[in-house]
Amino acid sequence: xxxxLAFMKKEWMxxxxxxxxxxxxxxxxxxxxxxxxxxxxxxxxxxxxxxxxAESGITVxxxxxxxxxxxxxxxxxxxxxxxxxxxxxxxxxxxxxxxxTLMLVFTxxxxxxxxxxxxxxxxxxxxxxxxxxxxxxxxxxNAYFWDNTVAHNLMFAVICWWIFGLWVITLCVLFSVLAKSxxxxxxxxxxxVLLFFLLGMFPQCREYVPTxxxxxxxxxxxxxxxxxxxxxxIFTVILGIFCLAVSIPLFRQKKL
Numbered sequence: 176x177x178x179x180l181a182f183m184k185k186e187w188m189x190x191x192x193x194x195x196x197x198x199x200x201x202x203x204x205x206x207x208x209x210x211x212x213x214x215x216x217x218x219x220x221x222x223x224x225x226x227x228x229a230e231s232g233i234t235v236x237x238x239x240x241x242x243x244x245x246x247x248x249x250x251x252x253x254x255x256x257x258x259x260x261x262x263x264x265x266x267x268x269x270x271x272x273x274x275x276t277l278m279l280v281f282t283x284x285x286x287x288x289x290x291x292x293x294x295x296x297x298x299x300x301x302x303x304x305x306x307x308x309x310x311x312x313x314x315x316x317n318a319y320f321w322d323n324t325v326a327h328n329l330m331f332a333v334i335c336w337w338i339f340g341l342w343v344i345t346l347c348v349l350f351s352v353l354a355k356s357x358x359x360x361x362x363x364x365x366x367x368v369l370l371f372f373l374l375g376m377f378p379q380c381r382e383y384v385p386t387x388x389x390x391x392x393x394x395x396x397x398x399x400x401x402x403x404x405x406x407x408x409i410f411t412v413i414l415g416i417f418c419l420a421v422s423i424p425l426f427r428q429k430k431l
Contacts, residue, residue: 178285178286178289179289179292179293182280182285182289182290182293183293183296183297186267186293186294186297187297190297190301195263195264196301198263199259199260199263199301199305200305200308202256202259202260202305203256203305203306203308203309204308204309204312206252206253206255206256206309207308207309207310207311207312207313207316208312208316209248209252210245210246210248210249210252210313210316211245211248211313211316211317211320212316213245213248214240214241214242214244214245214248215240215245215320217240217244218239218240240321241321241322241325242317242318242320242321242322242323242325242326243325243326243395243396245313245316245317245320245321246313246317246326246329246391246392246395247392247395249309249310249313249391250332250336250389250390250391250392251392253306253309253336253340253389254389256305256306256309257302257340257343260301260302260305260340260344261343261344261347261361261364262361264298264301264344264347265347265351265357265360265361265364266357266360267294267297267298267351268294268348268351268352268360269351269354269355269356269357269360270357272355273355277290287426287427288423288426288427290426291348291352291422291423291426294348295344295345295348295419295422298344298347298348299341299344302340302341302344303337303341306336306337306340307337310333326395327394327395327396327397328394328395328397328401329394329395331394331401331404332391332394332395333391335388335389335391335394335404335408336388336389336391338388338408338411338412338415339385339386339388339389339411341415342385342411342412342414342415342418343364343368345414345415345416345418345419345422346363346364346367346368346418347360347364348418348419348422349363349418349419349421349422349425350363350364352422352425352426352429353425368386371384371385371386372384372386374386375387382403382406382407383406383407383410384407384410385407385410385411385414387403387404387407388404388407388408388411
């Protein structure tokens with residue numbers, strides 16, 4: 176246990192030294208602020224554009240916004256946060272493959288499973304911290320300006336998106352074990368996510384793939400019931416556990 180915590184501390188310091196941690200904090204804080212800001216500015220934008228739209232024959236009526244608009248923006252901006260997170264963290268394994276530092280770690284008695292667990296745990300913790308920071312900021316502003324109770328099943332929708340992000344990170348861990356280059360990790364992770372998005376375009380598969388968890392807007396507007404999300408939620412959790420479970424024996428056998 177001590178060696179695991181020691182390696183996690185080493186990874187944490189690396190995040191601080193290279194500036195990735197600060198970038199993530201700034202990113203998720205900005206996303207959290209941007210969601211209510213965009214909703215708040217929407218009536219003003221329509222007012223500014225009213226004259227030019229009137230010349231085109233389009234009449235702009237008074238626009239009213241609520242917390243629903245801000246939460247819709249929240250779910251729209253989350254893919255940007257997740258993509259940025261994966262881009263920043265995709266080299267957490269491959270950089271050490273290139274420099275050969277993992278060999279030095281193993282010669283000092285660190286077990287491979289502990290190294291993998293430490294790196295994967297740190298990624299999951301960082302994503303969770305950034306995600307809930309973004310949520311907390313948006314929730315606070317929404318409560319100040321409007322009323323969050325207008326959003327149906329809000330916490331369930333937010334948890335669904337959080338779990339989707341955790342699954343994507345487990346994919347990143349798996350491909351970090353399989354590949355030796357940063358580009359291959361990104362390509363592998365992106366390909367699997369894209370495959371499920373494409374499968375979700377077919378009506379027969381739409382309600383069974385993990386990507387449905389990103390449709391939080393339908394939940395908060397009450398367009399879909401909770402039951403629709405239960406199977407893909409369980410399926411996504413199983414996929415995430417599977418990715419981590421497969422990564423362990425693959426990492427033990429990996430030649431560095």
